[in-house]
Amino acid sequence: MADSKTETKTLGESLRQQGVSRRGFLKFCTTTASMMALPPAMVPAIAEALEKARRPSVIWLSFQECTGCTESLTRAHAPTIENLIFDHISLDYHHTLQAAAGEGAEAAREAAMHENFGKYIVVVDGSIPLKDPGFSTIAGISNLDMLKETVAGAAAVIAVGSCAAFGGLPHASPNPTGAVSVSEIIKDKPVVNVSGCPPIPTVISGVLAHFLTFGGLPELDDLGRPKVFYGQSIHDRCYRRPFYDKGLFAETFDDEGARKGWCLYRMGCKGPMTYNACATTKWNQGTSWPVESGHGCLGCSEPDFWDGGGFYNAISIPDGDIARNIGLGAVAGVAVGAAAGMLNRNAKADAVAKHEAVTVDDLEKTS
Amino acid sequence: MQKLQDIDIRVEAPVDQLAQHGNAVPVLHEILHALRRLGETEESTTIDLRSIPFGPGDEELLLDVLGHGEVAVKLEALGVSEIYETAFAGVWVVDHRNTEGERIALQIEIARVPEILFTQVTDLIDSISRLENRLRTPDGVASLSNPMNGRRRDG
Ligand code: SF4
């Protein structure tokens, strides 16, 4: 944790001081553009902006969460580049990562707020319990109080993970703690939802890089998520999509269709109603992603995905025959996807209402 | 520490069935259009392969079709990057790695020379002043094993 008061150098200056050549800086900018899902033609503009970027102060609050989002980020797959970004961010408070605890840590948070009033970024992971403030406290301060107090002087709030963005697992029915998302509390500051359980590390750093580069937040969708990463559905970018369009589906995890890499729709893939960057950005150094590994998408970046019925229920196929239900052969691919998305949404709402639990039958479900 | 890529993963599908996802061919067409543009107007193009929804085998097929040409360059800046011209002159593969050797960007650049290979103005200015400093001091070029030799920064 660096002293934000003394740090006035721009990113360009501090990289040069570390002995990074201009070519190295351009490599950094190329990777940053790729991370922000911006076209390579924007590299010169990014270089110009990053050259002048100054170190922003970040306060990271963790509420009702499992630390999976912090894990995702700290295991980020591009240590050099992402560390450079994080080295350049003044992470003034993160009670999971910092050595100090209790009053000492709270003093650091208050100092960062005071020194950077109106300019700092608050990152939140975890949901906020409203039923009883005692369910989750830090140094005796309730999550609700800490959030309101910390956000008061913030430039923007980034809700990292589906818990902070939509309530997540704590919010799953019957929601014993009365968990809510950040945006249900904070109404007077921009809130960016970086959903996912956990979010893809490069997406988290991509949003921070966007703020660092352009001093503002990226364009958001109707759920407050950055469009560059959440603008297209998993299904629309899925490499198995041609099989879906041809009506070729795996029925079990070990049948011929599974071996040939056919579509996982009938095994519960929620790709058609899920908006996230997995199909292109991928996971683990770009190695693969769930569908490539043979498992359907769980829909983890969507609100209430825990209550969406069994993960292995093909909830979009009321009578098990997709071709008949949406007139598969007759409709163009994209339209089929949209129709399937609608069916999915209806079926999901139904499942949410009934709060179906995953059973052994679901796991063994074959159609 | 064992890295993820060190874990031996066996793919059961036969190799000849891997490249069946059809996403390499549209990229090859895009490359062809970009090559024509380069020939006609000198405009260069970069394709970021991270933004393309490749399935297993697509990337391998693309790189296999492109092959290797006459030039290969190793760039050592924030990790090693490999840059090579493919068998199609004017089509370059730019493979950026971090200090851990993990891929952080993979791009196809259709250009006479990839942008990152040009010597940058600030590095040029830095070179001039460093060489000037070396020649100004009597022991700057005193011996073969001078600790200053080959160093980017003076002090
Ligand atoms: S249903 Fe799932 S596996 Fe099938 S094409 Fe859509 S996202 Fe891919």
Ligand code: SF4
């Ligand atoms: S494939 Fe679906 S469930 Fe899996 S990480 Fe991506 S969005 Fe979440």
